[in-house]
Amino acid sequence: MKYINSILFLLVLSICCGFYFIPGKVHKKPALALIGVNVIPMNKEQVLKDQVVVIENGKIRSITDRLKSKLGKDVQTIDASGKYLVPGFFDMHAHFFYEQGNNVNTCAEELKVMLANGLTTVRIECGDSVYLDARKKVEENVWTGPKLFVASPQFVGKWAWPGKVFAEICTTPKEAEVAVRKCKKQGYDEIKITFMVKRDVYDAIIKTAKEENIKVTGHVGPLVKLPAALQAKQQIEHMDEFIDMLLPDTSYNHGECVSDMNIWRKNAWATVPFLDENKIPALVKSVKEAGICVTPTNYFFFSSFADSIPKEEYMKRTDYGYIPSVIIKDRWEIREHYWKNPPLADKRKKYIDIRKKITYALWKAGVPLMAGSDSPEWFLVQGFSIHDELEVFTKAGVSNYGALETVTKNPATYAGVIKNKGTIEAGKDADLILLDKNPLENISNTRSINTMILGGELYDRKSLDKMLGDAKKVLSK
Numbered sequence: 476m477k478y479i480n481s482i483l484f485l486l487v488l489s490i491c492c493g494f495y496f497i498p499g500k501v502h503k504k505p506a507l508a509l510i511g512v513n514v515i516p517m518n519k520e521q522v523l524k525d526q527v528v529v530i531e532n533g534k535i536r537s538i539t540d541r542l543k544s545k546l547g548k549d550v551q552t553i554d555a556s557g558k559y560l561v562p563g564f565f566d567m568h569a570h571f572f573y574e575q576g577n578n579v580n581t582c583a584e585e586l587k588v589m590l591a592n593g594l595t596t597v598r599i600e601c602g603d604s605v606y607l608d609a610r611k612k613v614e615e616n617v618w619t620g621p622k623l624f625v626a627s628p629q630f631v632g633k634w635a636w637p638g639k640v641f642a643e644i645c646t647t648p649k650e651a652e653v654a655v656r657k658c659k660k661q662g663y664d665e666i667k668i669t670f671m672v673k674r675d676v677y678d679a680i681i682k683t684a685k686e687e688n689i690k691v692t693g694h695v696g697p698l699v700k701l702p703a704a705l706q707a708k709q710q711i712e713h714m715d716e717f718i719d720m721l722l723p724d725t726s727y728n729h730g731e732c733v734s735d736m737n738i739w740r741k742n743a744w745a746t747v748p749f750l751d752e753n754k755i756p757a758l759v760k761s762v763k764e765a766g767i768c769v770t771p772t773n774y775f776f777f778s779s780f781a782d783s784i785p786k787e788e789y790m791k792r793t794d795y796g797y798i799p800s801v802i803i804k805d806r807w808e809i810r811e812h813y814w815k816n817p818p819l820a821d822k823r824k825k826y827i828d829i830r831k832k833i834t835y836a837l838w839k840a841g842v843p844l845m846a847g848s849d850s851p852e853w854f855l856v857q858g859f860s861i862h863d864e865l866e867v868f869t870k871a872g873v874s875n876y877g878a879l880e881t882v883t884k885n886p887a888t889y890a891g892v893i894k895n896k897g898t899i900e901a902g903k904d905a906d907l908i909l910l911d912k913n914p915l916e917n918i919s920n921t922r923s924i925n926t927m928i929l930g931g932e933l934y935d936r937k938s939l940d941k942m943l944g945d946a947k948k949v950l951s952k
Contacts, residue, residue: 505549506531507933511541511556515915516899517883520876522915528560530905533931537901553933558925559913561879562899563595563621563906565886566861567770568712568847572950573605575851576801578639582609584946585857586620588797591939591946592858593924595906596886596896598624600693600712600847601641602663619942621929622906624665624890626692627658630680632671645672648679655683665710668693670736674703681707697731705765710889712770712847717833718826720758721750733826738780744818747825752832759836768889770847771834773871774863779853781823783814794856797950806854831871838873845889846881862922869918878918905931 507530514523516538527544529536546552566589571582582605589597599606602625610623630651631642643654655666666684668677668691677699684691692710695701701716711717719732732750737743762769778784786807789795798806817823838844846868848860855863861882868878887897895904907928912920927934934942 505551506536506547507931508544508546508550508552509555509560509909510552511554512558512560512909513913514538514560514899515879515913517562517879518898518900520915522559522913525556526560528555528899530928530931533905535899535901535903535905535907538899555909559910559920560899561908561910561914561921562883562887562897563908563927563929564593564861564882564921565596565598565846565890565897566594566848566850566857566882567598567845567886567889568600568772568849569597569857570599570601570849570851571606571609571857572799572802572851573603574601574641576799576805579799579801580605581799581950582606583612583618583620584949586613586618587942587946588856588950589858590620590927590929590934591924591943592861593908593921593927594621594858594861595908595927595929596624596890596892597621597857598626598664598847598886598890600626600667600849601629602627602658602667603641604661607662619929625663626665626667627654627661627663629667629669629693630654630672631669632673632676632698642669645676645680648675651676651679652683655680655687655689659687659689663689665690665692668695668709670694670696671698672696673698677703677707681709694735696735697737702761705761705767708765708767710768710770713772713776713849714769714830714833717758717762718750718829721752721754721829722746723749723751738776739813741818744822744826747818747822747829750825750829752829755833755836758833759840759842762837763840763842768843768845768885769837770845771830772847772849772864773830773834773867774860775849775852775855776830777827777867778855778863779810780813781827783817789854792854792859794859795854797856797859797947798851798854799950800952810853831867834868835872838868838871838877843885843889844868844873844877844881845886846878862919865918865921875915875918879914879921905929 509528511525514526525541527541528538573580606625610625612618613620629642630645634642634644645651693712695704695715715734719734731737732746733743846864848864850857850860865878884897887893905928909926911923911925914920
């Protein structure tokens, strides 16, 4: 009887894990074939029409023309005729709600929201032990969601916000050196720089990070300036200090423009009329020569600080319902504080136009751009907002294919995982999105998610909707 109970237990366990157990044998799940799918492989600009994509053991086994494909009897098939297969998306600048409100850990639910919106890899741009734990739970298949890269707590010159500190406060080079080594030992993937970092402290961060073989990403503050960051080959978020480089040398305000936290300052906005578009080529040339990747996060800046979106429009957005109730009041207070006396419309328009022109020029010059949402800042929600960012890329003049590169090949290359992710090729991980519509015709079609495939596991539209519904119940409390 004891033996029979053991066998029953193993049967149940093996079925739950996707295997069939017979004493002495283990049978893996059968291979899966998507039949008749149009593949956008992202290794070059093309559409492979009417293909058969076979997935087995979490990998792409083969991609063949349907007329030439031969499948064994043990292969399960899904009719994907007329649909479009793209690599799973990256969001290279995201956060968790845990950093806000009452520091409630809803990471498991947020990961589901990310996955349901097409994200299979996400870089968390402010570290905490809670996020390292989330990364581990995803790796061990305890939680369902995208693979996580977790940057360190933000390196700052000082900290003035109440509540839990998500930062490494570094006022001296020695403090910076100790903090970098500590974060590397704790297992963070990158060092994240943000506010009020002095130049000598910055230099210590860069020097120690090179010694520890860990990348540096984040902001470029007015105490550091862009030339120093380019020389250090720091990966730059938000295009910080880019716009400042367009100011005339004789500009007032000590050359500080609307980068970083200066966007809140009225006298910083006063410099916008003096921005010289003729300086964009030299700016782009310096960025290109530095060989860095850039994450513009344009949608966040436009929707929060430059485009006055009516309250009613915000509240109608699908993602609005996923913002925790404890945070909503704070969100509106912040927005109203800024918009009760905003910069003049002509300055805001020029700000948007300049950032779009810089983005387009960087793309045309071949600077690798990466999509980052900066969610869940203000009214942005992880997953949903990456599609808004893609649309802003195309509004800036980037092609639909170029926009797709910012969420696939480019970030995979930067993160060092291009051998496994970022393009659709035999042997790579089966992290894929099946779309109902072609994103090369209209980038908004990235929202037409029919099925998500993560490590070979399929999540159809019904499963994704349930995932979203379950997450919303928890997040909206």
